Structures are given as structure tokens and as C-alpha cells.
Amino acid sequence: MGQLAPFNMKNKNTGFWFINREMSNALGLAFQLGGSMFLHVFIGVWAGRWLDDRLGTSPWMLVLGILVGVASAFKVVYDLLIKKWRVK
Numbered sequence: 001m002g003q004l005a006p007f008n009m010k011n012k013n014t015g016f017w018f019i020n021r022e023m024s025n026a027l028g029l030a031f032q033l034g035g036s037m038f039l040h041v042f043i044g045v046w047a048g049r050w051l052d053d054r055l056g057t058s059p060w061m062l063v064l065g066i067l068v069g070v071a072s073a074f075k076v077v078y079d080l081l082i083k084k085w086r087v088k
Contacts, residue, residue, distance in 0.1 A: 033080060037073040044069020 048065020052058040 029080075029084060033077050036076050036080070040073035040076060041066065041069040044072070 044065040044067075045062065046065070047068075048062035051061035051065070055061065
């Protein structure tokens, strides 16, 4: 049986053979959008729970924190997408 050729994942011109520039940009944007949405909602939930514990208004501040977190997440996503489309 013959020897197998070594598997070279690196392409000299474009980097990894399975990821081209467009795919890399799309993946980067997807992770940036997802991470941004998660972070904003998480901070809203955390702040709402903290305020509920301090003020004794359970669950109203949590609901308000979720709504503010979701609204700010959509605003950030909108801004990122507008910025991305205007660059082209």
C-alpha cells in the first residue's frame, strides 16, 4: 500500500482552503451581531434583577431590563448593518 500525501490545509494564496474572504467576513459579522445581541440582553436582565432585589419590585424591573436590552441590541445590530452596507 502506498504512502498518503501529507494533508496541507493551508493555501498559499487565500489562507485556509475551506474559508474564502467572503465567508470569513460573513462569519465575523455573524459572530459580532450574535455576541452584541447576547451581551445587551444579558446586561438588561442582570440590571433588571439587581434593581428588583434592591427595590423589591419583582418582576417589573426585570421585564423593563429585558425590553431595554432587546431594544438596545436591535439598535446596535441596525447600526452595524448600516455601517457594513455603506462601506461597500
